[in-house]
Amino acid sequence: MSSKFSKEIFFNNFKYIDPVAETIHSNMKMIVSDHIIQNIGSGIKKSENSIEIDLKNQWILPGLINNHCHLSGSGKPLPKFTKHEKFVKFIQKRKIFKKIMYNGMKKSAMTALMSGTTTVRSLGEADLSVFDLRDRINSGEELGARIFTAGKAIALKADHGEVICIEITNVEEAKRAVNYLIDKGADCIKIMATGAVTGAKTLDSAGKAELTPKIIKEICDIAHKHNLRVTAHSEGNEGALNSISGGINSLEHGSNYDENILDQLKEKQIGTIPTLAAGNAYSNHSRKETGLTEIEVLNDHRVIKNIDIGLRNAIKFGGILIGAGDDAGIPLVFHGKIAKEISMLHNEYGLSTIKCIQCATINNAKIMGREDKLGSLDVGKFADFIVFASDRNPLDNIDLLFYPDSVYKEGVKIR
Numbered sequence: 001m002s003s004k005f006s007k008e009i010f011f012n013n014f015k016y017i018d019p020v021a022e023t024i025h026s027n028m029k030m031i032v033s034d035h036i037i038q039n040i041g042s043g044i045k046k047s048e049n050s051i052e053i054d055l056k057n058q059w060i061l062p063g064l065i066n067n068h069c070h071l072s073g074s075g076k077p078l079p080k081f082t083k084h085e086k087f088v089k090f091i092q093k094r095k096i097f098k099k100i101m102y103n104g105m106k107k108s109a110m111t112a113l114m115s116g117t118t119t120v121r122s123l124g125e126a127d128l129s130v131f132d133l134r135d136r137i138n139s140g141e142e143l144g145a146r147i148f149t150a151g152k153a154i155a156l157k158a159d160h161g162e163v164i165c166i167e168i169t170n171v172e173e174a175k176r177a178v179n180y181l182i183d184k185g186a187d188c189i190k191i192m193a194t195g196a197v198t199g200a201k202t203l204d205s206a207g208k209a210e211l212t213p214k215i216i217k218e219i220c221d222i223a224h225k226h227n228l229r230v231t232a233h234s235e236g237n238e239g240a241l242n243s244i245s246g247g248i249n250s251l252e253h254g255s256n257y258d259e260n261i262l263d264q265l266k267e268k269q270i271g272t273i274p275t276l277a278a279g280n281a282y283s284n285h286s287r288k289e290t291g292l293t294e295i296e297v298l299n300d301h302r303v304i305k306n307i308d309i310g311l312r313n314a315i316k317f318g319g320i321l322i323g324a325g326d327d328a329g330i331p332l333v334f335h336g337k338i339a340k341e342i343s344m345l346h347n348e349y350g351l352s353t354i355k356c357i358q359c360a361t362i363n364n365a366k367i368m369g370r371e372d373k374l375g376s377l378d379v380g381k382f383a384d385f386i387v388f389a390s391d392r393n394p395l396d397n398i399d400l401l402f403y404p405d406s407v408y409k410e411g412v413k414i415r
């Protein structure tokens, strides 16, 4: 945020739930200036000129990160026209479309922030004005969650004429696409290593490997040269293996990972983001509500079954970097509900509450390659945090994450 408050703020008297050390620090104090944590600990002193904010022994957590969302989707079912590729291509070029998309994304980023999600990773948008929105939020002209964005995803030209993808057919086009996105200002690169549930035209298309290992490697090589990470939409083991051998940094959604895959995820610290809330939303609502076709629903059943197996295997295996992202923006997954994903990791997969918080904070920051600035409250990082009343400890009840009592971004109270 731009509003350069040179004034130092001294946050006094709070309990910090530390996702890195997996412990609680009591009687904490923190000094913030220029959006950044200058000092944190129990023994630090207020300087004469700083403004003091008494946090009254409340619980403090680092701001949550949603590691997978689509800001240009609201969570409402997709309008029917999105199924007509030609019409989508036509409308995407209109100025009015850009304007509607920009305003929609702004609203999504705001909803996320108000809920305590101070950072989101956007993995494919209907319009590239997401870069402007990101910049305006960073400069303080707009208010919203901090955005890291891929702009668009890179996909093999297939039947699923995607609003959020740049479609390619060969290595040369892949190189052009990744360079174009980097040029536009992408923070990361997203590829579609396999087919997806939305847009699936045949029974097995969701998990089917699409981009070849050679194309994936070219994309990763270019991105890595620019210090950008690459994440892969991957809903099948073949796609996962293609991605891993290509040099991918994380896998979105997942599949029924076997020991060979888990070995490599662990060794290379490749993150996996199971997007449980997304599968849950599709399977718990009627087709009328989701707007999905019958084939898409059948694909979804298969995919979530495999993600479930893969995640259970990963937890049992140990040492796998698990992130939290809910695919907000797709039909029936609304922005500002990352708590649902975190709650599912606890209630359905048995991760302890602190481990779940870890997924949505420091693990996500590591997966994004931004742990120097995000994911915990440490010196040099953004002062993004959420607050819970002293009798509302989220470690005792993870569902409290749905309703933080207040939200601070870069040391400024948002609500």
Ligand SMILES: [Zn+2]
Binding pocket: 068, 069, 070, 123, 327
């Ligand atoms: Zn997605």
